[in-house]
Amino acid sequence: MDEASTQQFRAPEDPEILNATTESSRDLASVRDRTLILKGILRRTRTLLGADMAYLSLNDLPSGETYIHVTDNVRTEAYRNIRMPLGTGVLGAVAAGGSTASTLDYLADPNMNHIPTIDQVVAVEGVKAIAGAPLRVGGRIVGALLVAHRSPASLPAAGERALEHMAAQAAIALEQTRRGSEIMQLRALIGSTTTSNAGRTRELEAMLALDERLMGSMVASVNAEGVVAVLEEATGRPLGLFDPTGRHRFGSVTLNKPSLENWGVQSAINTSLHGAGAATVRYKGEVYTVVAVAAGKEHLATLVMNGTAGKEIALLERGSVFVSAALLFERTLVDANNRAQSTLMEDLLAxxxxxxxxxxxxxxxxxxxxxxxxxxxxxxxxxxxxxxxxxxxxxxxxxxxxxxxxxxxxxxxxxxxxxxxxxxxxxxxxxxxxxxxxxxxxxxxxxxxxxxxxxxxxxxxxxxxxxxxxxxxxxxxxLNDLGIAGIMLSHDSASTAARIVERTVGPVQEYDRAHRTDLLGTLWAYLESGSSLQTTASQLHIHQNTVRQRLERIDSLLGAQWRTPSRRIDVHFALRLWKLVPPTSKPDAVRGQ
Structure with a gap:
């Protein structure tokens, strides 16, 4: 297709994304009508991406389909009533696969899994470009948020980011509005519960209170730390939030980083990440519940709770979607603050x-x-x-x-x-x-x-x-810390350094390993001192005769020719590399030591 004739979905600025998510949060806290909330999110998504239409689907797992639930600016009744088998088209692929996806021209895209009857509906609607992001609630994929153009269009990175932000808002809306009738039933049940069911009453009240507190925190201050604090208090169990590398961010330190790297814990996280909701794992005799927090295909963080119980898991899954939205909001806020400075840095370099x-x-x-x-x-x-x-x-x-x-x-x-x-x-x-x-x-x-x-x-x-x-x-x-040796290696690899060291001073290395000596250290100190026996002895806190004896041992290993000016330069260079490369037993070495 001619690139000149292809447009793009709009690439919104970070402040626009922040405003849209803030407005959606206000709706979630104040508007009780399910359709109005979702339509507001669809309208803002259309505006952000400059799309002709937007729609939201819900998954029907028993039938293996996802169906369009709410639309904005869709013209035909047939399109509004589309039901797609999971895994087909953009809609079915996003709703099943858990990743953001897009197509420049749906009907002409051979990579799409087409269904003739659906293609006919798409053709009548006049849709060309489609882009979608999954909706996640408690680690489970419950549907998809999509935008479409009636002309071919590609999805820029900023557009994809905006779509994932609004998908997180839509997931919160779905979780809230899906429970609208449930909450009313719970309130009625609480009102009619007798004292013999006091435990059940407290459980229901806790669920309602959490929902209201999380919505309040999203409006007052979109802050992941605050959301985690609310969740930890609601569950009554130690709960921590960890980034994808295992670094603790907020809440209790329920597991340390090495524990999170355990294969069993990683397996539970991956299980949750791929749409299975909360997962439990036993580690060192203790049971933990994990929920992967994600946006599109990206793993944002992991919630880890000590213990496992039905009511606490339900609260954890409910709260995870708020954590996702808060983390996305925080990231966009950082990006917005960084944008002007990054642009200035790029201007300087250009x-x-x-x-x-x-x-x-x-x-x-x-x-x-x-x-x-x-x-x-x-x-x-x-x-x-x-x-x-x-x-x-x-x-x-x-x-x-x-x-x-x-x-x-x-x-x-x-x-x-x-x-x-x-x-x-x-x-x-x-x-x-x-x-x-x-x-x-x-x-x-x-x-x-x-x-x-x-x-x-x-x-x-x-x-x-x-x-x-x-x-x-x-x-x-x-530059002075690394010297010529280090800068030369900036265009090569550490394996080159290892080969140079091995060829030049390998026999001394082998002797040190076999005899638990440090002749290389002595040789390094000697060359760094300008070949001064006195300075070397003082630095190593040994007698000059000891230095002399060690150098004689090095003569026997390398040959006396290492002392000649040209060969001495090679040896000094090899030792420079040896000092720069951190030993494998110290992967976190600072300044190459």
């Missing part, structure tokens, strides 16, 4: 003319940064699943000062007039306290010129990539 440089300088002033003297740049590599959490942590906990913090090009970047090394150390400690492993490269421009800062960014990026190739999982460094 600026080439003096006019562009002056414009960038003026924008930096708005962040309190005068680009006229020493300016440091830090580049921070963090695993994608926790990058948003890390960005929020850095922005919230760094000491106050003139700095710009942004996420771009797959890493977090900081531009500051503070000392780069000091800030890198502080940042490393802050992130480590939060359970986040980060590799940080830093460099400084002495002039503060745009070209100088751009060069510092490139240098810090090379340093951090070199450290990553050398096997670092946590630490901070600049």
């Amino acid at each position: 600026s080439r003319t003096e006019d562009q440089a002056q414009a960038v300088r003026a924008k930096f002033v708005a962040f309190g940064i005068e680009l006229r003297g020493e300016t440091a740049v830090l580049v921070i590599l963090i695993d994608p699943p926790v990058r948003h959490n890390a960005l929020a942590t850095v922005q919230q906990r760094l000491r106050k000062g003139a700095m710009l913090v942004s996420a771009h090009m797959g890493h977090i970047c900081v531009v500051t007039t503070s000392a780069g090394a000091t800030l890198a150390k502080e940042m490393d400690q802050i992130l480590h306290q939060e359970g986040i492993s980060a590799v940080i490269g830093h460099a400084t421009s002495s002039s503060g010129s745009i070209n100088g800062i751009r060069g510092a960014h490139d240098e810090a990026s090379e340093v951090v990539m070199a450290a990553k190739e050398l096997g670092w999982r946590r630490g901070f460094a600049d």
